Amino acid sequence: MNEDDAAVSVKKRRVAVILLMTMVLLGVFPLDVLLPSFPALAEHFRTSPADIALSISLFAVGISLSQLLIGPLSDRMGRKGLLLAGMAVSIIGATGCLLATDYSWFLLFRMIQAIGCGCFVLTQALVQDLFAGKERDRLRILMVTASGIFISISPLAGTLMQQALDWPGSFVVFIALAGAVFLKACFFLENQRPTNVMHRGIVQSYRVVYRDVGFTGYWLIAAIAFACHFSFIVISPLIFMDQLQLSPYEFSLTLLLYGLAYIIGGIVARILGGRIAPNTLIIVGLGLIFFSGLVMLMLAKFFGLSTLTVLVPMIICTAGTTIARPVATSKAMEIFPDRAGTSAAAGNTLVFIFGGLISALINLSATDLQTTLALSFLLLSASAIILNALITRRHRALTAG
Incomplete structure (x- = not known):
């Protein structure tokens, strides 16, 4: 060139x-x-x-x-x-x-x-x-x-x-x-499209991608990482404005501080991305989400509900989300490169539904949202770590076979 x-x-x-x-x-x-x-x-x-x-x-x-x-x-x-x-x-x-x-x-x-x-x-x-x-x-x-x-x-x-x-x-x-x-x-x-796409019906196209364990598993990991972030966004007005009595302007400034976590997580992900394997990167991100749940529980127990006791663990959690979610998405999208449109729609729908369901369930616990959020982070991140291990083990077994 x-x-x-x-x-x-x-x-x-x-x-x-x-x-x-x-x-x-x-x-x-x-x-x-x-x-x-x-x-x-x-x-x-x-x-x-x-x-x-x-x-x-x-x-x-x-x-x-x-x-x-x-x-x-x-x-x-x-x-x-x-x-x-x-x-x-x-x-x-x-x-x-x-x-x-x-x-x-x-x-x-x-x-x-x-x-x-x-x-x-x-x-x-x-x-x-x-x-x-x-x-x-x-x-x-x-x-x-x-x-x-x-x-x-x-x-x-x-x-x-x-x-x-x-x-x-x-x-x-x-x-x-x-x-x-x-x-x-x-x-x-340019209006390019994959040349090897078989002309299947829409339902059949989704059936093909969802049947793949790796594809569905990695998108579920991405969905879990997203759900932790999305749940906080959904209930944040209840915590900061209803329970902590912040004004809308103060609430907006609080979310600006929360946005710093995305910048920090993005920088860390870019640095680590060139040095460690993708599966390890997923574990690092999910580990941070798990750690954030522990921190939130401890802060809630010893200091009660405050802006800092919510925001500090959420910054850790969001850094983990920014590290784990893009890698899991890339791993899923690589499985069907000739069906990128179907893969993206199937995965994003899964992410959207999962995030909505989890946030709705957390929202039901209006009396102690902070503790419910922390326990959700622990349960979700642990489940995602186990799921990632199962996908990796299955891939190794298929490769060895």
């Missing part, structure tokens, strides 16, 4: 990284940024905050169902066309939300926006298509780190947008970002 070709290759990778990071941002933007606008939305549409919360739940359901179709279809039709179509539909939905004067119409357009946002499942497939080896692993670490940071700053960003532009602010910013992604993808991406 001559110098000109090398320069073009570096530029393409840089553009790809920017595109993927923007897609990661858009993946969390429609949910978390809107939270501070609940009262304003309820007042505008003359409904209750509970109805606005319902729109968030339906949005998540819409994304989940949409990505189940988009993943396998992208293996047949290519990523570019479906990504552009999804972005166009999400922009139409967000625009409809801006123009809606009735709650029913708002709910309908939120579902349309959610269906379009299902295209963000293609981030994992695009990473599989455009990158290889350690560069692919490093990018997945960067994506997990960025996702956590975006989630951490979303409440503060939502508060600022609410103050500056009222509730339409988040939709206006979403439309601008989505439009930028649409244009960038239109000119940058």
Whole structure:
């Protein structure tokens, strides 16, 4: 490769990284940024905050169902066309939300926006298509780190947008970002797809990937790591605002400190990634989550509930999540490289469902959320460590045989 070709290759990778990071941002933007606008939305549409919360739940359901179709279809039709179509539909939905004067119409357009946002499942497939080896692993670490940071700053960003532009602010910013992604993808991406994909039905495609023990096992490990982080995000308003009586602004600043854990975890993961084996890296990450559970239990017992007794162990836990989750995801995605779209959709759906179920179960223990969270970390991380050991043993047995 001559110098000109090398320069073009570096530029393409840089553009790809920017595109993927923007897609990661858009993946969390429609949910978390809107939270501070609940009262304003309820007042505008003359409904209750509970109805606005319902729109968030339906949005998540819409994304989940949409990505189940988009993943396998992208293996047949290519990523570019479906990504552009999804972005166009999400922009139409967000625009409809801006123009809606009735709650029913708002709910309908939120579902349309959610269906379009299902295209963000293609981030994992695009990473599989455009990158290889350690560069692919490093990018997945960067994506997990960025996702956590975006989630951490979303409440503060939502508060600022609410103050500056009222509730339409988040939709206006979403439309601008989505439009930028649409244009960038239109000119940058090529509509390539794996040439060896067998033309199976969608159900059969999912049956093939889910039957593989390694694939399902590694995605379950990724789901467990995600569930520990997601559970905290879901119950954090109950801990910090309801129980500790922090103001929304103080709560936003607290989550900013929590976001530092993603940066620390990302740095550690990048350093260790080039020095130790992937399975060992998974164990290190899960070990940190287990350790965070122990620390949280001890702090709760000796010092009670406070911002620090929750935040310190959560920083340790999130560092573990940032280390373990990207490696487990890469291990899973490598099993079916020619079905990257199906693999990403199957895995992300598993992650989403698992995170939702675990957070819902933890939320049932409203009297002692801190202890329940700590015990969950211990149980989940131990289960994931055992699962990783079983997958490794099975792989060695198959290799030896």
